[in-house]
Amino acid sequence: MCRRFTTVGGLIPPIAGLVAGLSVFHSTQAEYGINFPPPAADVAQEIYDIHMLTMQIATFLLLVVFSIVIYSLYFHRKSRGYPADQHFHNTWFGNWSWVIVPALVLGVDLTIASNADAVLKKVWDVPKDEKLMDVKVTGHQWWWEFDYLDYGIKVESRYTPREQAGDLYLREVDNRLVLPTNTKIRFLHTSADVLHAFWVPELAFKKDAIPGYVTETWSELNREGVFRGQCAELCGTWHSRMPLVVESVSPEKFQTWVAEQQEIKVAAAAEAAATKTWSREELMAKGKALYETKCAACHQLAGQGLPPAFPPLNGSAIVNGPIEAHFNMVINGKPGTAMQAWGALNDLEIAAIITYERNAWDNRTGDTVQPTDVALAR
Numbered sequence: 001m002c003r004r005f006t007t008v009g010g011l012i013p014p015i016a017g018l019v020a021g022l023s024v025f026h027s028t029q030a031e032y033g034i035n036f037p038p039p040a041a042d043v044a045q046e047i048y049d050i051h052m053l054t055m056q057i058a059t060f061l062l063l064v065v066f067s068i069v070i071y072s073l074y075f076h077r078k079s080r081g082y083p084a085d086q087h088f089h090n091t092w093f094g095n096w097s098w099v100i101v102p103a104l105v106l107g108v109d110l111t112i113a114s115n116a117d118a119v120l121k122k123v124w125d126v127p128k129d130e131k132l133m134d135v136k137v138t139g140h141q142w143w144w145e146f147d148y149l150d151y152g153i154k155v156e157s158r159y160t161p162r163e164q165a166g167d168l169y170l171r172e173v174d175n176r177l178v179l180p181t182n183t184k185i186r187f188l189h190t191s192a193d194v195l196h197a198f199w200v201p202e203l204a205f206k207k208d209a210i211p212g213y214v215t216e217t218w219s220e221l222n223r224e225g226v227f228r229g230q231c232a233e234l235c236g237t238w239h240s241r242m243p244l245v246v247e248s249v250s251p252e253k254f255q256t257w258v259a260e261q262q263e264i265k266v267a268a269a270a271e272a273a274a275t276k277t278w279s280r281e282e283l284m285a286k287g288k289a290l291y292e293t294k295c296a297a298c299h300q301l302a303g304q305g306l307p308p309a310f311p312p313l314n315g316s317a318i319v320n321g322p323i324e325a326h327f328n329m330v331i332n333g334k335p336g337t338a339m340q341a342w343g344a345l346n347d348l349e350i351a352a353i354i355t356y357e358r359n360a361w362d363n364r365t366g367d368t369v370q371p372t373d374v375a376l377a378r
Contacts (some may be wrong), residue, residue, distance in 0.1 A: 005018050037201050040248060041219045044204030046119045054112055095100040101176035123205050126218045132186040135179070139189075139196025139209040139231065142238040142297060142337055146177050149188075153261045158297060159241045170240055171228050174293070176247040180254035181221045188213045192340065194236060194274055196279045198230030208233060236338075237309065238297065272371065273348035280355065280368045287356025290349055295357075298338065303361045309338060323367060326354055327377040343378070 039045040076082045112269040126132070136147035143158040159165075159175045165172040179185060189198055199206040203219045231242035249257065292301060295313075297304050303314035315317050318326055330350055333341035342350065351369040358365040 013196050037227070038224060039204065040202035040221050040223050041204050042121065042222060043219065044121055045121070045203055047204055050112065050115050051117070052332070057108055111345065123217065126186055126216050127184060130184055132184045132218065133180070134186050134188060134301055135244065136188040136190070136214075137198050137209065138233070139191040140199070140340070141236050141240070141358070142231075142242045144173075144177075144242065144244060145192075148258070151258050151262070153258065153265065155261070156293075157245050158343075159294065167176075171243050171245075173243055173245045175180070176226070176245045178247045178249060178254060178257050179221055180251045181248055181255075183222055184218060184220045186216055186218045189217070193338070195233045196231050196235050196242070198229075198244065199232035199355070200227050200244055202227040202375060203229075203246065206232050224250060226249050234253035237306070268346070272348040278348075278351070278368075278370060280359070283352045283368060284359060285350035285353040286348070287354070288360070290345075290353050291356050291360075294342070294345075296355065303357075305362075313357055314363065316363075319357050320365055323354070323358075326358070327374070329355060331374075331378060347374040347378075350374045 022336075036048055036051060040046045071203050089119065116141055134149040136145075136149055138145040138147070143156060146155045146157065147153070148155075155174045155175045155177070159170060160168070160172040160174055162169045187207070189200065189207050189209045190213060191211045193211060194211040195211070197206055198209060198217075202225075203221070205217045205219065207215060207217045227246045229244040229246070229249065231239060231244070233239075235242065251327045252256075298310040299313050300310075305312035305314075318329055328338065330353060331341065331343045333339045342353075345353075348371045351371045352373045354374075355367065355369045357363065358369075
């Protein structure tokens with residue numbers, strides 16, 4: 001008895017450690033549970049309910065079938081001397097079971113399908129007789145762009161590096177998609193390069209973003225919270241680095257956020273329009289922040305790139321060569337490659353990025369590019 005108690009007692013610390021570890025895992029990765037996350041929209045709740053109905057029916061059938069199989073294995077086994085029935089198929093049940101069982105299954109399937117069809121129509125048919133808030137969602141390799149068309153706000157969303165994201169690495173972004181509750185929102189989906197797919201489970205839908213096309217979905221969030229999704233279409237090397245994070249807030253908090261974003265936009269425009277001559281130190285500091293946000297995903301923080309798809313900028317012939325070629329590459333991109341045009345950036349931003357690239361790492365051109373130089377290059 002003592003020996004047994006000692007053995008069990010010796011297992012307590014490891015088991016306690018395992019339970020503690022699982023608790024930490026559950027608290028940090030609760031979204032990886034065995035079921036769908038709790039819905040945050042009414043339509044999502046309807047989809048969830050159909051899923052649960054299907055699982056309940058499947059579980060009931062599983063229990064019935066396994067109960068019959070286990071009963072038969074135990075009571076009809078040879079060791080009990082049970083003689084095999086050679087005439088079951090000639091009985092009434094043996095004949096009609098081939099009709100009754102499929103009919104029951106078909107009836108269940110039709111019940112589920114009819115409910116699912118009604119919900120799918122609700123998901124894909126955007127309300128036409130109501131005022132909706134429009135958000136354009138554009139997929140890029142490998143980041144998201146959100147245009148709040150009603151407010152003139154544009155947000156770029158990129159994954160957060162491991163050292164900043166911690167346990168949420170590849171699940172956290174620098175700028176979240178902020179949306180108000182109790183507001184019908186229409187999402188306009190498109191892509192700037194290849195196929196992407198917008199997918200946040202709590203919002204009820206997954207929609208492909210197709211280059212050259214605009215497709216639409218809608219949702220109405222019914223609770224506040226942070227909901228995580230991802231690109232659900234294999235879109236290239238860094239497909240895994242396209243997380244989506246939706247932050248649902250009250251309408252009042254959303255209006256406060258909109259006002260803050262519009263102030264930032266006005267301040268950036270005023271700064272870009274200023275006629276001042278920028279020092280190299282100012283441009284390098286601004287360019288470093290912009291490079292790490294917009295360029296480092298492909299060309300890496302140290303400028304070493306990911307050859308052959310993404311050439312290194314450290315020691316690059318273009319970066320260290322005639323500045324006109326550098327202007328052209330940044331402003332217009334390179335057709336047929338992943339190098340997109342960055343002409344939508346303002347003159348100050350482009351000047352800062354080019355100044356940084358031409359003087360960072362082992363590049364030592366000594367060039368200082370002013371916004372006026374970019375305006376002429378355009």
